[in-house]
Amino acid sequence: MNAFNVNAADRDTLQNMQQELQQQFDALKSAGLNLDLTRGKPGSEQLDLSDKMDGILNGIYKSESGIDTRNYGGLDGLPEAKALFSAALNSQPENILIGGNSSLTLMYQTMLFAHLFGLDGPGTAWKDEKDVKFLCPVPGYDRHFSICEELGITMIPVAMDDNGPVMDDVEAMIKADPAIKGMWCVPRFSNPTGVTYSDETVDRIAQLGNISSDNFRVFWDNAYALHILENNAPVLAAISAACAKHGTENSVIEFGSTSKITFAGAGLAYMSASTSNLKAMKKHLGISSIGPDKVNQLRHVNFFTDFAGLKSHMDKHAAILKPRFDIVLNILNEYFSDNDALTWATPKGGYFVSVDTQPGLAKRVVALAGELNVKLTPAGAPFPYGKDPSDSNIRIAPSFPSVEEIEKAMQAFVVCVKLASVEKALK
Amino acid sequence: MNAFNVNAADRDTLQNMQQELQQQFDALKSAGLNLDLTRGKPGSEQLDLSDKMDGILNGIYKSESGIDTRNYGGLDGLPEAKALFSAALNSQPENILIGGNSSLTLMYQTMLFAHLFGLDGPGTAWKDEKDVKFLCPVPGYDRHFSICEELGITMIPVAMDDNGPVMDDVEAMIKADPAIKGMWCVPRFSNPTGVTYSDETVDRIAQLGNISSDNFRVFWDNAYALHILENNAPVLAAISAACAKHGTENSVIEFGSTSKITFAGAGLAYMSASTSNLKAMKKHLGISSIGPDKVNQLRHVNFFTDFAGLKSHMDKHAAILKPRFDIVLNILNEYFSDNDALTWATPKGGYFVSVDTQPGLAKRVVALAGELNVKLTPAGAPFPYGKDPSDSNIRIAPSFPSVEEIEKAMQAFVVCVKLASVEKALK
Numbered sequence: 001m002n003a004f005n006v007n008a009a010d011r012d013t014l015q016n017m018q019q020e021l022q023q024q025f026d027a028l029k030s031a032g033l034n035l036d037l038t039r040g041k042p043g044s045e046q047l048d049l050s051d052k053m054d055g056i057l058n059g060i061y062k063s064e065s066g067i068d069t070r071n072y073g074g075l076d077g078l079p080e081a082k083a084l085f086s087a088a089l090n091s092q093p094e095n096i097l098i099g100g101n102s103s104l105t106l107m108y109q110t111m112l113f114a115h116l117f118g119l120d121g122p123g124t125a126w127k128d129e130k131d132v133k134f135l136c137p138v139p140g141y142d143r144h145f146s147i148c149e150e151l152g153i154t155m156i157p158v159a160m161d162d163n164g165p166v167m168d169d170v171e172a173m174i175k176a177d178p179a180i181k182g183m184w185c186v187p188r189f190s191n192p193t194g195v196t197y198s199d200e201t202v203d204r205i206a207q208l209g210n211i212s213s214d215n216f217r218v219f220w221d222n223a224y225a226l227h228i229l230e231n232n233a234p235v236l237a238a239i240s241a242a243c244a245k246h247g248t249e250n251s252v253i254e255f256g257s258t259s260k261i262t263f264a265g266a267g268l269a270y271m272s273a274s275t276s277n278l279k280a281m282k283k284h285l286g287i288s289s290i291g292p293d294k295v296n297q298l299r300h301v302n303f304f305t306d307f308a309g310l311k312s313h314m315d316k317h318a319a320i321l322k323p324r325f326d327i328v329l330n331i332l333n334e335y336f337s338d339n340d341a342l343t344w345a346t347p348k349g350g351y352f353v354s355v356d357t358q359p360g361l362a363k364r365v366v367a368l369a370g371e372l373n374v375k376l377t378p379a380g381a382p383f384p385y386g387k388d389p390s391d392s393n394i395r396i397a398p399s400f401p402s403v404e405e406i407e408k409a410m411q412a413f414v415v416c417v418k419l420a421s422v423e424k425a426l427k
Numbered sequence: 428m429n430a431f432n433v434n435a436a437d438r439d440t441l442q443n444m445q446q447e448l449q450q451q452f453d454a455l456k457s458a459g460l461n462l463d464l465t466r467g468k469p470g471s472e473q474l475d476l477s478d479k480m481d482g483i484l485n486g487i488y489k490s491e492s493g494i495d496t497r498n499y500g501g502l503d504g505l506p507e508a509k510a511l512f513s514a515a516l517n518s519q520p521e522n523i524l525i526g527g528n529s530s531l532t533l534m535y536q537t538m539l540f541a542h543l544f545g546l547d548g549p550g551t552a553w554k555d556e557k558d559v560k561f562l563c564p565v566p567g568y569d570r571h572f573s574i575c576e577e578l579g580i581t582m583i584p585v586a587m588d589d590n591g592p593v594m595d596d597v598e599a600m601i602k603a604d605p606a607i608k609g610m611w612c613v614p615r616f617s618n619p620t621g622v623t624y625s626d627e628t629v630d631r632i633a634q635l636g637n638i639s640s641d642n643f644r645v646f647w648d649n650a651y652a653l654h655i656l657e658n659n660a661p662v663l664a665a666i667s668a669a670c671a672k673h674g675t676e677n678s679v680i681e682f683g684s685t686s687k688i689t690f691a692g693a694g695l696a697y698m699s700a701s702t703s704n705l706k707a708m709k710k711h712l713g714i715s716s717i718g719p720d721k722v723n724q725l726r727h728v729n730f731f732t733d734f735a736g737l738k739s740h741m742d743k744h745a746a747i748l749k750p751r752f753d754i755v756l757n758i759l760n761e762y763f764s765d766n767d768a769l770t771w772a773t774p775k776g777g778y779f780v781s782v783d784t785q786p787g788l789a790k791r792v793v794a795l796a797g798e799l800n801v802k803l804t805p806a807g808a809p810f811p812y813g814k815d816p817s818d819s820n821i822r823i824a825p826s827f828p829s830v831e832e833i834e835k836a837m838q839a840f841v842v843c844v845k846l847a848s849v850e851k852a853l854k
Binding site for chain 2: 039041042044047050051053054055056057058059061068069070071072073074100101102104105108109112116117143146147150259263264265266284287288289290291292293294295296299
């Protein structure tokens with residue numbers, strides 16, 4: 001059964017394979033599955049890790065720095081929170097702004113302010129340009145792309161390899177087209193491929209501000225900065241240090257959140273940026289906000305105490321997540337390591353396993369899985385405008401279901417991939 | 428000393444008065460005061476009322492409706508929170524959206540989406556109009572005006588009387604000028620005058636959508652919906668019911684928050700809007716946000732239990748605030764009831780006492796108070812573009828300082844008003 005090679009099989013063999021797979025598929029269909037591998041959200045066991053957050057203040061709402069967190073004031077966050085999360089972003093406290101509960105919102109606001117008003121002062125608003133384009137390493141995060149689409153920013157896909165975005169391409173495109181005003185990056189445990197950008201890639205990205213047109217910004221979404229699955233996970237170089245070296249401090253803005261550290265939706269979002277970028281952000285946030293929830297910031301500071309506490313908390317997440325990723329990877333290995341029906345990377349962190357079918361099969365696999373009530377992220381979602389040109393990428397998110405559910409879902413997934421592959425070979 | 432009538436005094440008397448006041452002023456100057464009547468923020472005694480918020484979940488993060496508040500999901504808030512705050516806004520739960528920690532942010536987002544994308548679908552964005560104007564009842568809230576200014580919306584001041592905005596003027600302006608796309612309102616205990624709009628005014632505002640041009644929106648900032656100082660405070664008619672009666676449900680959007688109910692900055696913001704307006708909001712919030720902090724919503728639900736609990740909590744605020752307002756009003760009465768140097772309204776709720784000097788004196792009074800280290804809100808702040816045409820309005824915010832501090836600050840204020848008045852009479 002494990003020998004699965006549609007290329008080597010003749011038509012009779014393929015028809016036999018199809019028949020057998022169809023039987024398995026029908027059996028799964030009547031099994032009444034109800035499984036979901038779509039969303040990169042924490043499981044309840046992970047959320048339990050932070051249950052002490054409520055009540056952690058013990059009635060003391062004043063920060064060590066003397067701020068009554070219950071009242072107005074402080075547009076950019078508590079000093080204690082800045083110190084803690086500057087370590088998480090490999091930055092400096094004076095470069096940190098702590099926002100609300102959503103780094104997506106911070107990214108949206110940053111892009112909005114760049115679009116409407118310009119981060120470099122009067123005359124630098126992107127909306128006044130004839131055309132604004134963003135480079136989008138693919139596959140990537142669909143919600144980044146939705147922001148660009150909403151603001152009318154043209155997205156240009158860029159290929160990724162094991163080191164991150166293909167930098168020769170990135171540099172050539174930026175040199176050739178002054179309409180390119182930025183790039184999305186998820187530099188560690190990239191969503192969904194799991195790739196961590198190499199030191200050289202980080203250094204080359206830090207130099208883009210020197211070859212780009214004006215008002216260029218890399219959106220460095222370090223969403224999985226601390227989200228390792230094992231201790232030997234690759235480390236990301238500090239982009240802020242690289243920018244300082246190359247004199248491009250304004251060209252990269254870094255983001256992160258505790259959505260997948262404490263509570264998803266009740267965590268903290270933060271950004272690291274140059275003095276000039278922070279000044280622009282605070283100017284416009286001062287119009288649109290009374291400041292972030294400082295009580296929740298104090299809770300986070302008390303809960304972790306320091307960066308060591310934060311890292312040891314992440315080890316507990318890893319212990320819960322690792323078996324979930326292992327079951328996905330073990331099943332992929334078992335059924336597809338000896339054939340080319342599916343390829344994938346083995347992530348050392350993050351929230352996803354990204355797989356590639358043979359070209360033209362991703363949509364079919366997702367549809368077949370849907371028939372089995374196994375929900376997969378829509379094929380194409382990790383691409384600008386939802387279009388995967390080779391229709392091959394599928395993002396698997398194993399964090400939320402139980403190990404047993406993941407195993408069932410993956411067994412069903414295997415049947416769907418094989419069935420779609422045989423169908424194609426028979427065409 | 429109390430007889431203070433610069434109009435009846437001859438030049439000699441005025442000069443004597445000036446000399447005496449200058450001595451008082453100098454004495455205050457050397458007293459080393461450091462007082463602040465600028466910001467409508469709760470005092471620490473008020474904040475203490477909600478200290479049980481932290482820990483109130485007792486480790487139970489699941490809502491009664493079965494939602495794990497610790498995880499992603501739910502763009503418009505917990506059903507339990509919608510039910511609670513629909514009562515606060517005199518609306519229906521299905522019309523409520525619970526946002527983050529700042530109603531200012533909700534208002535900014537609403538205006539931003541109306542400006543950039545249009546709340547009534549494609550082709551309705553304000554930015555595509557030649558000109559967009561907003562009516563601004565004055566004096567009003569400076570942060571409303573800052574949003575208009577940031578988005579390039581032209582502000583037109585409208586006078587207020589004891590019933591709210593002068594509706595004859597409002598209606599005439601809207602009929603005459605299709606560029607008018609909305610109006611700011613703080614309908615109960617208006618910031619800063621304390622006026623509560625009369626039933627007739629509310630009903631006429633609900634009819635504006637029938638005489639306005641398309642895409643017209645009243646921003647109904649019901650910031651002080653529950654913030655009474657005494658039980659006989661005037662009641663505000665329900666704008667949503669009035670709009671339903673006149674078929675103008677899309678023309679008014681209502682806002683509120685618990686910033687001055689629980690914690691300022693760590694509370695909840697909410698809005699009430701028509702199905703169509705909510706749909707537009709959720710479409711764009713879905714791009715810019717992962718949803719609001721549901722854990723904090725659950726805390727609020729648990730803390731108040733129901734609307735009766737919320738109202739009895741507000742009585743505790745009133746008991747703390749009333750003596751602060753009384754000292755302000757008593758001192759004003761003592762020194763200015765028998766002359767026309769100062770006029771004011773007596774608020775039955777809200778956060779401010781709004782006073783008017785003789786024309787042309789507000790800036791001078793604020794400057795004099797500044798010399799005594801008594802901080803007052805900059806004159807002009809409650810007017811569009813910071814310009815009070817008669818330079819007479821001063822906003823006094825007595826919530827934050829202690830009763831003793833308010834008394835000292837008001838005694839100094841009295842000297843400043845008198846000194847400025849005598850200076851003027853001598854010119």
